[in-house]
Amino acid sequence: MEIRTFNPATDISTTVCLYRACFAEPPWFEHFLPNEVVDDFMWIRGLDNSVFLVAVENEVVIAGAAGFPLQDKPEVLKLVNDPEAYYLAELFVQRNWRGSGLARQMIQRRFELIRQMGYRRAIVRTSVEQPAILALYSSFGFTEMNRQDVRSRKVIEGVEQMAPDTRVILVGTVPT
Secondary structure: OEEEEOOHHHHHHHHHHHHHHHHHOOOOOEOOOHHHHHHHHHHHHHOOOOEEEEEEEOOEEEEEEEEEEHHHOHHHHHHHOOOOOEEEEEEEEOHHHOOOOHHHHHHHHHHHHHHHOOOOEEEEEEEOOOHHHHHHHHOOOOEEEEEEEEEEEEEEOOEEEEEEEEEEEEEEEOOO
């Protein structure tokens, strides 16, 4: 298994499929069109100081992690008011790799890169219904700073609906 920078020319198809599959699962139940995900991924790649990593096993993307300066995520910036922080935007891991330590490796590699860019604080937003993610970031010293009630488009038991969710905003120091 190798962790490396996302390469749209070789990774876009499997990364989009993995992302869509991961976020279609509970508790997210989110349905994204492939072109929406491609647009988001290319937007992230185009930002100054963005990081987009993939983990690859046998030429197949099995995990992804992306981030960018918090200034580029205004709806979260207004909740934490820390324009010097880095936003840890995405983390997704293929189901059969969960629990293997891969997510932790992806986070650590992302920390290495953003620390090299000079960032010392980071923000992550997840759901209250993601205890594994909350525990993982807590193990790096992240603490809850704020909450955000949102409604998002979900497909639950085949029915598309707008459903409520409470997002947790965690803040932490980028480890050395």
